[in-house]
Amino acid sequence: MTPSASLKSTEPRLKVEGLKTYFFLDHGILKAVDGVDFHVGEAESVGIIGESGCGKSITAQSMLQLVRGRGQIVAGHAVLRRKQGEMVDILSLDPDSAEMRSVRGDDASIIFQEPMTSFSPVHTIGFQIGEMLRLHTKLSEAQIRERVIAMLGRVGISNPEVRIDEYPHQLSGGMRQRAMIAMALICHPQIVIADEPTTALDVTIQAQILDLMRDLQDELGMSIVYITHNMAVVAENVSRVYVMYLGRVVETTTTERLFKDPKHPYTQKLLRSIPHPGRPVERLEVIEGSVPSAVDPPRRCGFFTRCPSAMAGVCDAAIPALTKVDDEHWARCFLLSDEKEAEDEWSSL
Amino acid sequence: MLQFALRRLGILIPFLIAISIVSFIVIQLPPGSYVDSYVNNLRLQGNVVSAEQEGNIRAMYGLDKSMPEQYALWMGKIVFAGDFGSSFRYNRPVAAILMERVPSTIILSLTAIAFTWLLAVPLGILSAVKQYSVWDHTLTLIGLVGLAVPGFLLALGIMFVVYQNTGWLVNGFFSPPFREAPWSLAKVLDLLKNVWLPILVLTIGGMATITRVLRATLLDELNKQYVTTARAKGVPEMTNVLRYPLRIAINPLLSTLGWMLPAVVGGEIVVSKVLNLPTIGPVLLEASITQDMYLAGGIVMILSVLTVFGTFISDLLLALNDPRIRME
Ligand SMILES: Nc1ncnc2c1ncn2[C@@H]1O[C@H](COP(=O)(O)OP(=O)(O)O)[C@@H](O)[C@H]1O
Ligand code: SF4
Ligand SMILES: [Mg+2]
Numbered sequence: 317m318t319p320s321a322s323l324k325s326t327e328p329r330l331k332v333e334g335l336k337t338y339f340f341l342d343h344g345i346l347k348a349v350d351g352v353d354f355h356v357g358e359a360e361s362v363g364i365i366g367e368s369g370c371g372k373s374i375t376a377q378s379m380l381q382l383v384r385g386r387g388q389i390v391a392g393h394a395v396l397r398r399k400q401g402e403m404v405d406i407l408s409l410d411p412d413s414a415e416m417r418s419v420r421g422d423d424a425s426i427i428f429q430e431p432m433t434s435f436s437p438v439h440t441i442g443f444q445i446g447e448m449l450r451l452h453t454k455l456s457e458a459q460i461r462e463r464v465i466a467m468l469g470r471v472g473i474s475n476p477e478v479r480i481d482e483y484p485h486q487l488s489g490g491m492r493q494r495a496m497i498a499m500a501l502i503c504h505p506q507i508v509i510a511d512e513p514t515t516a517l518d519v520t521i522q523a524q525i526l527d528l529m530r531d532l533q534d535e536l537g538m539s540i541v542y543i544t545h546n547m548a549v550v551a552e553n554v555s556r557v558y559v560m561y562l563g564r565v566v567e568t569t570t571t572e573r574l575f576k577d578p579k580h581p582y583t584q585k586l587l588r589s590i591p592h593p594g595r596p597v598e599r600l601e602v603i604e605g606s607v608p609s610a611v612d613p614p615r616r617c618g619f620f621t622r623c624p625s626a627m628a629g630v631c632d633a634a635i636p637a638l639t640k641v642d643d644e645h646w647a648r649c650f651l652l653s654d655e656k657e658a659e660d661e662w663s664s665l
Numbered sequence: 666m667l668q669f670a671l672r673r674l675g676i677l678i679p680f681l682i683a684i685s686i687v688s689f690i691v692i693q694l695p696p697g698s699y700v701d702s703y704v705n706n707l708r709l710q711g712n713v714v715s716a717e718q719e720g721n722i723r724a725m726y727g728l729d730k731s732m733p734e735q736y737a738l739w740m741g742k743i744v745f746a747g748d749f750g751s752s753f754r755y756n757r758p759v760a761a762i763l764m765e766r767v768p769s770t771i772i773l774s775l776t777a778i779a780f781t782w783l784l785a786v787p788l789g790i791l792s793a794v795k796q797y798s799v800w801d802h803t804l805t806l807i808g809l810v811g812l813a814v815p816g817f818l819l820a821l822g823i824m825f826v827v828y829q830n831t832g833w834l835v836n837g838f839f840s841p842p843f844r845e846a847p848w849s850l851a852k853v854l855d856l857l858k859n860v861w862l863p864i865l866v867l868t869i870g871g872m873a874t875i876t877r878v879l880r881a882t883l884l885d886e887l888n889k890q891y892v893t894t895a896r897a898k899g900v901p902e903m904t905n906v907l908r909y910p911l912r913i914a915i916n917p918l919l920s921t922l923g924w925m926l927p928a929v930v931g932g933e934i935v936v937s938k939v940l941n942l943p944t945i946g947p948v949l950l951e952a953s954i955t956q957d958m959y960l961a962g963g964i965v966m967i968l969s970v971l972t973v974f975g976t977f978i979s980d981l982l983l984a985l986n987d988p989r990i991r992m993e
Contacts, residue, residue, distance in 0.1 A: 382896050385888075412902055420899035428897075433890040437910045438987050444895075451899045499898070651907045 329356040335392035344612040348374040350563035363550040366560035381411040422452040425500040429512040431492035435484040442480035490521040562618035569645040578649040684969040692962035750959035770944040774929040776866035785872040791881030808873035817935040886910035923950040923976030
């Protein structure tokens with residue numbers, strides 16, 4: 317897909333602003349997502365990339381208010397255009413309300429990372445996929461079965477009439493991920509968040525699954541958010557990219573520009589640390605160090621501890637704001653702008 | 666499933682044989698045989714017992730034969746005639762004593778187990794779903810008290826309080842006027858007036874463990890990805906808990922169902938003594954102390970056989986509940 321795809325829609329399908337999801341732990345507050353903005357257009361694909369632990373999955377789960385236990389969405393809006401066209405701020409809904417539940421799976425669904433553990437091991441694939449239709453449609457059991465078989469066939473599972481009555485442990489990893497896709501898409505949601513949909517699979521299967529998702533997107537016209545740390549997935553599937561680091565978006569632009577002209581030191585390092593298409597593999601760099609803990613983070617640039625260009629007294633004195641570099645290109649770094657992120661009631665926590 | 670059941674049933678046979686051998690060993694274990702003590706008693710009373718007479722008595726009880734022959738004889742009588750030998754102390758057939766006491770013991774135990782599950786399972790779910798809530802802490806406390814206070818003490822305490830306040834003395838299954846009476850509505854009411862106490866005490870004793878086990882396994886399961894998946898589909902929270910994680914968290918409980926019966930029977934020995942209940946527990950205790958070995962062996966055997974069948978049933982339930990077990 318070309319970057320211009322992002323221009324074809326005026327009003328986004330989903331617009332997220334100021335999302336903060338914190339875990340209130342015994343030893344402090346873990347700011348897993350600390351002020352994330354992103355939007356996804358009609359039938360658009362965007363990518364969210366970043367190392368493990370940057371808050372990508374929690375961002376995804378926050379969209380459907382799935383975070384439980386000590387986790388809590390403390391701030392933010394996520395305005396979704398529902399199937400009938402009405403705009404709802406899904407984060408303003410009570411997580412246990414019928415309205416929130418009616419959004420889950422029907423308007424927006426998630427393809428989870430782990431095909432091994434994402435299904436209940438003691439219920440058949442057919443029961444678990446059919447449950448989607450049971451919850452969101454008034455179809456009869458016979459019609460549900462028919463639809464599930466058709467969907468299993470559509471995602472490339474052979475013998476769907478037999479497979480529908482099998483249990484997850486009887487399916488291979490790739491088949492299970494296909495079943496997961498079938499489940500996520502069976503109600504034709506308008507937006508799908510794919511949280512590392514292929515990470516657990518081997519390379520050939522990865523490619524097949526991504527092809528399948530592209531085909532289904534053409535057919536059903538849904539928007540997709542690809543969450544990944546795989547640059548190849550980004551390069552081939554999305555029009556725009558959000559780079560996340562330590563709970564924040566540090567850079568966002570079109571896929572083309574991101575590869576050609578990354579502005580943020582983290583993005584630059586990230587691109588040099590992974591092989592990607594169009595550039596011969598000379599020597600892969602590793603990003604030294606690891607993502608610091610998000611528990612009670614100091615007010616400084618999140619990348620300060622690992623940044624080769626870090627400026628003492630500047631980068632550790634405030635948090636840089638996400639500022640416009642030029643059209644369709646934003647980054648969060650004091651090398652590019654002096655602008656600081658404004659403090660709010662959560663900053664001092 | 667049928668295949669699974671048949672396979673499990675097949676495994677039971679060697680188990681049952683092993684149990685019978687162990688029970689036989691129990692009978693043979695005490696030093697000196699029953700005849701020795703019998704003859705000694707006669708001699709102490711001044712009787713002259715010749716070696717020939719002693720031999721005859723031995724032959725009468727089959728004690729002159731070899732061990733395997735004695736075992737075969739004992740088993741043969743049990744299997745073909747329902748004859749478990751005679752109780753030395755009660756001077757009655759063991760089978761008659763078993764008939765008197767085993768059914769009431771089983772009914773009492775099963776009732777207590779049913780109440781235990783009925784209460785413990787919802788409370789375990791509540792504890793896990795509302796982890797660290799006032800509920801959770803209260804249930805933990807009650808559970809600990811249930812574990813720490815011995816059943817007989819609880820029984821005595823409640824018996825005393827009830828007597829002090831109402832003048833009603835809980836005693837046995839029936840009050841004396843009803844013990845020999847034929848069944849009637851009044852007799853049933855009398856039974857209920859007495860039997861609630863042992864059921865209550867046994868239920869409290871068993872609940873804590875089940876609630877704790879369920880709370881722990883359910884807490885584990887609640888964090889699993891498949892629970893989030895179901896939530897992401899729009900499944901209501903309570904339906905989700907009951908449909909998915911509970912199905913898996915219940916497995917460890919199902920697998921202990923088999924030996925809950927002997928555990929409850931063991932737990933009720935002292936309770937039965939205190940409350941004067943005609944169950945099998947106190948008899949087993951006495952039989953072991955007085956070396957009434959045919960009686961002890963018979964009881965051990967019956968309880969073991971019941972346990973084996975209990976395990977069979979819990980295996981079947983496990984297999985019904987979990988396809989991974991069924992398809993092994
Ligand atoms: N249930 C949880 N309890 C506490 N901390 C969590 C929980 N889930 C995620 N986190 C923390 O939130 C941060 C972001 O996690 P996640 O969104 O899963 O990262 P990513 O998907 O980018 O690898 C991590 O520091 C992780 O340890
Ligand atoms: S703000 Fe400073 S530390 Fe942060 S990325 Fe830019 S240069 Fe590096
Ligand atoms: Mg993740």
